[in-house]
Amino acid sequence: GDSVTQMEGPVTLSEEAFLTINCTYTATGYPSLFWYVQYPGEGLQLLLKATKADDKGSNKGFEATYRKETTSFHLEKGSVQVSDSAVYFCALTSGAGSYQLTFGKGTKLSVIP
Amino acid sequence: EAQVTQNPRYLITVTGKKLTVTCSQNMNHEYMSWYRQDPGLGLRQIYYSMNVEVTDKGDVPEGYKVSRKEKRNFPLILESPSPNQTSLYFCASSRIRWQEVHGYTFGSGTRLTVV
Numbered sequence: 331g332d333s334v335t336q337m338e339g340p341v342t343l344s345e346e347a348f349l350t351i352n353c354t355y356t357a358t359g360y361p362s363l364f365w366y367v368q369y370p371g372e373g374l375q376l377l378l379k380a381t382k383a384d385d386k387g388s389n390k391g392f393e394a395t396y397r398k399e400t401t402s403f404h405l406e407k408g409s410v411q412v413s414d415s416a417v418y419f420c421a422l423t424s425g426a427g428s429y430q431l432t433f434g435k436g437t438k439l440s441v442i443p
Numbered sequence: 444e445a446q447v448t449q450n451p452r453y454l455i456t457v458t459g460k461k462l463t464v465t466c467s468q469n470m471n472h473e474y475m476s477w478y479r480q481d482p483g484l485g486l487r488q489i490y491y492s493m494n495v496e497v498t499d500k501g502d503v504p505e506g507y508k509v510s511r512k513e514k515r516n517f518p519l520i521l522e523s524p525s526p527n528q529t530s531l532y533f534c535a536s537s538r539i540r541w542q543e544v545h546g547y548t549f550g551s552g553t554r555l556t557v558v
Contacts, residue, residue, distance in 0.1 A: 364546055366546075366549075372551060372552070373447075373533055373549035373550050373551045373552050374486075374533065374535075374547075374549040375549070376546035376547070376548075379546055419485070419486070429474050429491075429493070429537060429539060430476075430488060430491065430501070431476075431486075431488075431535075431547060433485050433486040434485060435483065435484065435485035436485055436486075
């Protein structure tokens, strides 16, 4: 079945540091890939998505590129802020009429001033 | 404002006492789903619905029921709650369009404790 593997957290960075959160996936067909963010005490929000190979999703300074050859969708940000502290989830839908989202276990990011 | 509304936000109940967590969306989305979030396990799908009167099991459906009598509402029913159902629950919805991919909109969550 489909699966998503994210780097284990927690990740602690200083403000303005570079962020990478690794995500790899296993899926049949041609999945669509997502990053969701969960701020403390809130539900998940869609951060960015990519629907085909080599697509780059971007939002709020975050980027991720859909790499079919390495089955990866790593999240990056050039300069993190304290307000980016949250839990980040990588997810996929396998396509072909499936709308079920399969999530990774999440990576908690803490940014310190 | 487009949103998914869950109620209640927090609930403490006793083993065996039936409860319902409500979920409502105002975006006319066809697809609705329930997830539970547990430490170290991430989010796991309980049930989903593709449209009115169409529901199906997700990965962890045991001990739960759902119904979809109206497009906007998708309640989660625990007929006889047990302590292992203590968790954080999220409702989500999405559009369904052929060959289009839409992300989910999530509710704010319901923290359930069963004692």
